[in-house]
Structures are given as C-alpha cells and as structure tokens.
Amino acid sequence: MIGRGFPKAPRSYICPSCSRSFKLQSRRHATAASPDVYDVVCVGGGPAGLSLLTALRSSKATSHLRLALIESQDLERARTWNLPPDQFSYRTSSLTPSSLSFLSQIGAWPNVDTSRVQPYRHMRVWDGLSSNSRISFDALTSEPPIASMTENQNLSRALITSLDDLPIISLFDKTSVADIHLGPPLSFPAESPTSLDLSSYPHVTLSSNHTIAARLLVGADGVNSPVRTFAGISTRGWDYDRHGVVATLKLPPGTGHSRENPQRVTAYQRFLPSGPIAFLALPGDYATLVWTTTPPQATRLKALSTEDFVAMVNAAFRLDVVDLNYMFTLDSGQVDELEWRESVHPGNKADLGGETPQHIASVQEGSIASFPLRLRHASTYTTNRVALIGDAAHTIHPLAGQGLNMGLADSRSLASAVEHAVLHGADIGNEIACLDRYNEEMWMSNNRMLGAVDKLHWLYSATSGPVVGLRGLGLRTVDALGPVKGWFMRQAGAL
Amino acid sequence: MASRKLFALPALVRVTIARSARPFSVLNRPPPRYEGHVPLNAFERVTLAAGSAVMSLMNPRRGDLIAALGETTATPFFIYRLRDAMLSNPTGRRILRDRPRITSKTMSVTKLRALPENGVGRAYVSWLDREGVSPDTRNSVKYIDDEECAYVMQRYRECHDFYHALTGLPVFVEGEVALKAFEFANTLLPMTGLSVFAITRMKPAERIRFWNTYLPWAVSNGLKSKDIINVYWEEELERDVDDLRNELGIKRPPDLRDTRRSLREHKRIAREKRDMMGGLRAD
Numbered sequence A: 001m002i003g004r005g006f007p008k009a010p011r012s013y014i015c016p017s018c019s020r021s022f023k024l025q026s027r028r029h030a031t032a033a034s035p036d037v038y039d040v041v042c043v044g045g046g047p048a049g050l051s052l053l054t055a056l057r058s059s060k061a062t063s064h065l066r067l068a069l070i071e072s073q074d075l076e077r078a079r080t081w082n083l084p085p086d087q088f089s090y091r092t093s094s095l096t097p098s099s100l101s102f103l104s105q106i107g108a109w110p111n112v113d114t115s116r117v118q119p120y121r122h123m124r125v126w127d128g129l130s131s132n133s134r135i136s137f138d139a140l141t142s143e144p145p146i147a148s149m150t151e152n153q154n155l156s157r158a159l160i161t162s163l164d165d166l167p168i169i170s171l172f173d174k175t176s177v178a179d180i181h182l183g184p185p186l187s188f189p190a191e192s193p194t195s196l197d198l199s200s201y202p203h204v205t206l207s208s209n210h211t212i213a214a215r216l217l218v219g220a221d222g223v224n225s226p227v228r229t230f231a232g233i234s235t236r237g238w239d240y241d242r243h244g245v246v247a248t249l250k251l252p253p254g255t256g257h258s259r260e261n262p263q264r265v266t267a268y269q270r271f272l273p274s275g276p277i278a279f280l281a282l283p284g285d286y287a288t289l290v291w292t293t294t295p296p297q298a299t300r301l302k303a304l305s306t307e308d309f310v311a312m313v314n315a316a317f318r319l320d321v322v323d324l325n326y327m328f329t330l331d332s333g334q335v336d337e338l339e340w341r342e343s344v345h346p347g348n349k350a351d352l353g354g355e356t357p358q359h360i361a362s363v364q365e366g367s368i369a370s371f372p373l374r375l376r377h378a379s380t381y382t383t384n385r386v387a388l389i390g391d392a393a394h395t396i397h398p399l400a401g402q403g404l405n406m407g408l409a410d411s412r413s414l415a416s417a418v419e420h421a422v423l424h425g426a427d428i429g430n431e432i433a434c435l436d437r438y439n440e441e442m443w444m445s446n447n448r449m450l451g452a453v454d455k456l457h458w459l460y461s462a463t464s465g466p467v468v469g470l471r472g473l474g475l476r477t478v479d480a481l482g483p484v485k486g487w488f489m490r491q492a493g494a495l
Numbered sequence B: 001m002a003s004r005k006l007f008a009l010p011a012l013v014r015v016t017i018a019r020s021a022r023p024f025s026v027l028n029r030p031p032p033r034y035e036g037h038v039p040l041n042a043f044e045r046v047t048l049a050a051g052s053a054v055m056s057l058m059n060p061r062r063g064d065l066i067a068a069l070g071e072t073t074a075t076p077f078f079i080y081r082l083r084d085a086m087l088s089n090p091t092g093r094r095i096l097r098d099r100p101r102i103t104s105k106t107m108s109v110t111k112l113r114a115l116p117e118n119g120v121g122r123a124y125v126s127w128l129d130r131e132g133v134s135p136d137t138r139n140s141v142k143y144i145d146d147e148e149c150a151y152v153m154q155r156y157r158e159c160h161d162f163y164h165a166l167t168g169l170p171v172f173v174e175g176e177v178a179l180k181a182f183e184f185a186n187t188l189l190p191m192t193g194l195s196v197f198a199i200t201r202m203k204p205a206e207r208i209r210f211w212n213t214y215l216p217w218a219v220s221n222g223l224k225s226k227d228i229i230n231v232y233w234e235e236e237l238e239r240d241v242d243d244l245r246n247e248l249g250i251k252r253p254p255d256l257r258d259t260r261r262s263l264r265e266h267k268r269i270a271r272e273k274r275d276m277m278g279g280l281r282a283d
Helices: A016-028 A047-058 A075-079 A097-105 A152-165 A226-231 A295-303 A306-316 A321-328 A334-344 A403-423 A431-461 A465-480 A482-494 B002-007 B011-020 B042-058 B063-074 B078-087 B090-098 B109-113 B120-131 B147-167 B173-187 B190-201 B204-224 B241-248 B256-276
Strands: A002-004 A036-043 A067-071 A092-095 A118-120 A122-127 A130-138 A147-151 A169-173 A177-182 A202-206 A211-219 A235-250 A266-272 A275-282 A286-293 A369-378 A386-388
Touching (some): A036 A047, A047 A403, A147 A152, A235 A275, A295 A369, A306 A321, A321 A334, A369 A431, B042 B063, B063 B190, B109 B120, B147 B173, B173 B256
Parallel strands (some): A036 A211, A211 A386
Antiparallel strands (some): A092 A147, A202 A211, A235 A286, A275 A286
8 A cells, every 4th residue: 555645653674773763763853854764765656666666565574664655747647547448558568578477476467457468479570671581489379478568557557556455655746856965974972872873874855845864765767867866876878869659550450460369469570771660469459669760750750641650650561661761751642652662562562471560550549659769878776875777777779678678677686685685684775785786686687688789779770781681691590590599589588 | 499390380381382492493484573574593694694795795786685684684783773763763753653665656756856956855856867776676674573673674775765865975886885884873784884895896096085085974974963764754855955964964975976077087188188298197
C-alpha cells in the first residue's frame, strides 16, 4: 500500500541502536531542522524506480526498509490508466524473458493485463541495401518467446498495483525535487552523545518544502537526472542525429498473426541507411512501429496525411532505398508511388510467406510521435549513498529494444545488492559494503550492450558497397551457424 | 540444430527449395521475364561479352554486337545504378512510369521538320538527315534480366541519337568515340567506356585530337552535367537546344565535321601550293 506523505508509524531500518537514538532525538528535539530519515528514497516513478521499490518490498529481508518515492507526475493517473481493447499506447517495449522472470519474482507480472501483451517467437531482420542479407530467429514452441510486447503504461500500472498490495511506502507524487544537499556536519561538541551524524546523508528538499534524508538515494529520474547532477557523476555519449518515430498500426481486420496462429507471431526489422524500421505485433489486428530516421524525415512523416503515412510504412518494408528517398521528398502522393512500384516489382507485393510484415491498413489516430535518439552512459552508477538506475544511468539506441530491459535489470541488481547488505548487517548506502556490488555487476554489461548497439547503428548507416557486402556476409554467416545465432539470442534475451 | 530445423519445415517448403535449386543449364533455361528476354548464365554472359567486344572492335559498324556488349556488361551493378539515377529524379521516374519508346512512329520525321528552327526536335531531325539514319535502327534489349532495367537500357539506346543531336558529334568512329567517352562519364555504363578502345582504329592525327580536345571535353562535361538519361526528350522537342544544354550543363564541343573540313581544306591548299612551287614543301 502506498501512503501519501509521512506515515504515522515510521518503519525505518536503521541498526537498532541508531534507530533508538534517532527516535529519542526526534522526541527530544522535534524541530523543523531535523529531517525525516528514510532508508531508500527513490526519485522517479518510472518502470525502473517502481520495480526497484516493489523488489525491495517483496523480498523478505528488505521488506521492512523505510521507503519513499518522489514523482513529479500524478501516480493516480498511472494507477487508473485504462484503454479500450481496440486502442494501444504507442509507448511499448519488448520485455525479454529475463525481465519477465524478474517481474514475476517480485509479484508484479500477475497484475499486468496480459490480454494487452503480445509475445513473439519469431524474428526476421534484414538489410535494406541487400535484401538477401537476412537473419531469422525462431524459438521452438518448447522455448520461451523471444520477447513480449508490452505497453509501458500497462507495466507501470501493474507495478503500482503491486506496491499498493505491499506494506506502506511514503509517496510524494505531484512533487518535484527542489534541491539535494548533504546534511549539516555534526556540531562539536555533540549536543547529545547519541545524536546522529547525517552529514553524509543526501537531504532532498521537495517542492512542498519538506526535507527528507536518505540512507540511500536512488536516481531513477531519467536522462537529465537531478540526482546524478547532485552526485557529480559525469556522463559520456553522443546524439545520433536521429529521431525514433513511433505509432500504433492497424492491420486489415482479421489479418493479425496473433489471432490466426499465435505460434507464428513474428517481429520484423529492416535496416535502412537512415536507421532501422521495426514492426512489432500487438494483440489482435494491431502492431507497433518504431522507425529510426533523420529529423527532417521524421518531421515529414508526421506531417503526412494518414493514407500517405501508411503508404510510407508499407513502402519502407518493401521498396528500394532509392524509392524511399524519393518518396520522402514528396509532400503527398506516396500512395500512388507505392502502387506503381509494387506493380513494377510484383515480387515485392507477395508477403513471401511471412518474410515481410503484412500490409498495414491504417494508423491509430493521434498515435504518431517521435523522440530524439542518443547514447549516454554515466561514468559510474554509484557514489557514497547514491545509486543511479534506468535512463539516469544509461540511454540506448532503440534498435535492439533493450532500454527498458536494462532499467529492470538495474533494479534487480540493486535490489539484490541491498538485500545482501541487509542480510549481512552492512550499511546499504555504503559503496564498499553494498553499492559496489551493483556497479560491478551492471556497469560493464550495460557498457557492452551500449557499445554493441552503437556499432550496429554505425555499421548499418554505411552505404558503401564493400561495407554492405561484408556486413551481409557476416549476417548470413551468423544466420547459418546455429550455435552462434543462439548465443546472440541469449545475449539479447539475458538482459 | 540447424538441420533439425530444416527437416521440421513443412513438406511444401522443402519441395520449393528443391525446385529453385535446380541448376541453370542450356537444357533448363528459366522462362523469359519479358518479351524478347533471353536469360543467360554467368558463363554465357562472360563469353558473349568477350566475343562481342572483340568482334565489334574489328568491325565497329556491327551495332548488334555493341548492343550485346552493352547488355552483358551492364549487370550486375551498372544498369541498376543508372535505374536508381532515374528513380531519384522526378522526370526520370515519370519516364519509367510512362515507358515511352522512340521509333519513327512516335517521332514522326515530318512533324519534327515543322518544329521551330533552333529547337531540340529540329536539331535531332537535322542530325538524322545529315547522318542519314532513322530512329528505327535500334535493337531491342534481350540479355538484361530485370524487366525495368531492360527498359532503362532500351531508353539509353534510343536516346543515343538525341545525345548526338545535343552535342553535335557525328556518327563516324571519331565522333562516336568522343560521345561514348562522354556517355561513360555520365552514365557509367561499361560498354560506353569499353568503346573508347576503338581509338586503336583511329588515325594518329585523330588520336591526338581525341586526347587533347575531345576526351577532356567528354570527361568534364559528362561528370559535371546532370544525368542525361533523365531528359524526357518527347517533351523537350520544342525547347531551344542551347537552353537545354545550359540546363544540363553541357558545353558544345568543337564541331568535328567543320574541323575536319577545314583541316582538309588546309591540306588541299598546302598541296596545291606545293604543286605550284614545284614539289617543295611550303607548309
């Protein structure tokens, strides 16, 4: 259960002697100067932050910690989020099997509306500049699906519902962080022999003017993380000069893979020189689109009429790059161009036995959006009493669909590090005793994933003949070597 | 693992794989993809290219051999590049949609003669008259597998006479070689480049003229000008020819016929002078 503001019964996990002295102190000097101390204060109520709190609450060892969540949005809206079954949010993510197992383990998965989740067992990836360079991934029916398409809001709602069922946490929603600073140094001589030294504890001043102190401050507060700024952690990376265009696509009625044959549901991705375009099935006759492209082309796409936008999407999975580039120069008339090009190359028209996605019929109104793509990686995830998770720690190109999965993996790792520290009587805010475990486990593996995805982006932006030939050879080789392909699949699914 | 998955495929899929894997041979030629198409395998293609190259060098008047050379060397890359150049251009796309053909029926010579004096159509028809050729002297494409690329090759071939009209270069070997060099720089079709080897058939004076005047002209104009394949000639017939040259960025080379005529004149006068002076050299 989530309680608003300060709960009446503080459930702090501080070692018994400290907590006793803290209670004594607060009784003795009940002044505005002494802040409320929490074990874990999480800034940011996105999937990463919410899953961390759920994980901490659901584990026996950490369930008694005093937790606080600070979120600038109204969480009530996320809790009551509800869309009719014929509408889907364009903000979707593909959850890997290991993310699913983490969500089940913390008890959040049963709260996800699975009628809105679409698992897929097949994947077709190919090169826009040489269409015979392709790779296919097929999970056997005995194996778990490659990934499950889930709306981010469906996941957030499930996490909030799970938290509601668990012991109370302090929630400060519709509240932003006004300031973060360290506590005052202990005056000397101490006012009392038992007074707490909070000088190393981050103190968060809220927009409501309350100040709370954190034994461990977690930054799950996104790309421009105030917690990261407070901790003085630098980030490295670059902007891709690309935008991700997302939309909810509608298929012709009754043609959705999921209805006909749930085992055949396939995800498609074609690498165009401007960036990959992905078609990811949703339940029923719906799919989600993620199209990475240059900012001018993204602007053009958003300005097109619905019919022309649909034609562009259909063209992007079928036509040559030269045709696409030409169609991007037009203000309208893409429908006509697509029709003509498909009549010239009838081979493109057939969906080649599921090798390309079916033609889309329409796009859900108001569902086209775009966002800039970048790579960022914090130089470390932890300093004394501070840990960063999710987008605050890393931002990744969406071509492998790993962003949310990496955030959930951070939560799992940090929660287990905290659990380990609690079980061993260590300070959860201490780097050596607790946080280093998290940093060591996640930083390098996230860095590897960021690097691999970044290299794929650059490799597939190249248009020169020899590069296209070599990458095609590489892709076909991996496709032909079953065990190597399996290894790649496990790498992508392991996060 | 991989083999187990292959056998897990439904029977129908396996049959299709087996059929498409049947080898291409003289006895098992795939069906033509368009009217007049002759599918070739790699060996046939290479042999035909080599044979037609040698034979057309021995006899440059064999247009059919030059055509075969052009078609067999245009794949795998060059004709696609030229088609993409057309697909990137609005007019080029329109040509590919309409697929106009240039024949004596679609380009009536009498109608062309009625066009304004310095227009493209008039330049073309006066060029036809001067060289004594007709739009119908073009072979149809047979050896290019892609139907659309076959049209591109056909279009290039039929427009070739317009390029003569545009540049004013004549049909004999020297003018043809200069135009082919220009076309190579502009279209990158290998046959046009290979045709430049015909300089081995030219006289030393012509060769010097080619190296000093026409090759530099061809390279600089061919590279700098727009893709001439994207000119919709049927729509430009009434256009002023200098205007079109300016738009495309082509400068007219020195008139080869005039140059030759004046050189011949020069020689004749020199010879006459020599004869008058009793056989002493005067030039």
